[in-house]
Amino acid sequence: MNFKNLLTGAFLAATCMGSYAQKSVKQDREAIKEMCGCFEVTFKYTETFAPEIDYEKHYDYNASALEWAELIKDEKDELSIQHLLVINDTTVIKHWRQDWLYENTKRYDFNHDNQWTFVEMPKNEVKGQWTQNVYQVDDSPRYSGSATWFHADGRHFWDDVASSPLPRREYSKRSDYNVMMRGNFVEITDEGWLHEQDNKKVIREDGKEDVLLVQEKGYNIYKKVADEKCKVAKEWWAANKEFWSKVRAKWSEVYGRDKDLSLEKEVEGQALFMKLFPMDTSASQGEIDKIIEEYVIEG
Template sequence: MKYLPLVFFFLTTLSFNVNAQNKKKQDEKAIKAMCGCYEVSFNFAETFQYSEDSTYVASKTKHDKGLEWVQLVEDSADKISMQHLLIVGSKEHPYIVKHWRQDWEYENTDLYEYFRNNEWKYTKLDKRQVKGQWSQKVFQVDDSPRYEGTATWVHVDGKHYWENTTNAPLPRREYTQRSDYNVTGRTNRHEIIATGWIHDQDNQKIISEEGVYELVAEEKGHNVYKKVDDSKCIAAQEYWAKEKDKWALVRAKWNAIFARNKDLVLEEKVDNKVLFKYLFDKEKYKTAEEINPLIESFVKQ
């Protein structure tokens, strides 16, 4: 009889571990379901305005469409990385735009959380905080950081989704148009559906400065990724086959910078030129000897 508690403990622990592994496999399946070829509709609308400035003008409602290939870049035990590639132009003469990247890391404790004005705060989380969770790390077109957050994938009532709220820089569609706020408070929801997946956003437009924190407006984003045959995205697949080695070097340099585990402040421009314009040069920046010092020049010491 004295062994019964020990046996019960062993069986309970075994059951817990098996269930945790099955849950993790469900999560991985949901994350990787975002890969493939998609017809995408991008929709954004400003919903509420709170600015006390009488001259404030709301952002215009945006509806846009595109064809996007989501390429699986890494699939390891606790990390899944996916590169988005936008296909523009005619079917006969497609042009590939290296778009955003999302990395998913299981029970990750190291985050770079956006603060304001091109500054990210390094945050070390407790292992207990992230038990069973996945962090989503989103990167710019040049693989510099955008925003990061951690949450649990939910699988219930036939639904599969992940939701998190975190701060981020202004999106590109706003960055070149507005200077009346400097932080986006983003609630992101990724939901896998039968026809593909949905990226839902409930965003806040925020002024964040020393001693000032003001909510200017709110915005709804609803981006629908409709799965289509992979053959429609051949041009993006061919592009990535040619360019993947270069971008692996870029990611490696950024990973070395992130591994310093300290706050990060980036220059907006070096010699009056943004980073992606350097890296998108087809003739230069193909080797680590060229890439590493370039990226380092954008890191404020």
């Protein structure tokens, strides 16, 4: 093959790879957006294996909820979805948020005891990947992981392991472990989407290897229903979104410092969400910044 043919072959290969990458990113974005809408959610968890024979298994956890997931940012390399719980068709509670960032190099890994480690990943390690950043109800950090979306044989899924604080269903009830290693498997289904989990509840201390307390299997099943069922949540978000935009703006500034982060669990006997939730929606950026900064411990 002559030099001209070599160049032509290389150009065609690069073009095909570029077209495939564009197609894949488009499929990734479409899959992520499928997690938006109104869902009836079923939560199921059961502990499965403990290395110590005298470990006493905790009761299974089963719950259900109605949840609205609103797309609040839709950019080429970033999508953000705000989740809202609907209680008795009348009450709305701000729930978790998930941000998806394409080929993102910066994130915060949970360490333990309200501490997050700033991590900067090499570009070649995140090529083609999406980072999922999950946030608490007050938009403080929860957990983060980076992996590739797969689209094959009619399936669309993303799979990662991330270190996180105790889940909300246990953090006020248990103190026998302090880190959950989350095996996060997200798959888009015909009826909605599935968050399947293979979790490890571990005890983590500085300078020591993690100690496994027990393993756990979890299924969060999101079944899409008519958006009309979540009308009250859509209306609530329309009335409150500007306030929470200011909260996110402050957290973006904090995360943008690119430093390890520790947070106070309580200030004046109150967790952060207890101060933010009752605030007037017309609160200024300065008022919101002041409250959040009281909980931030850098380094």
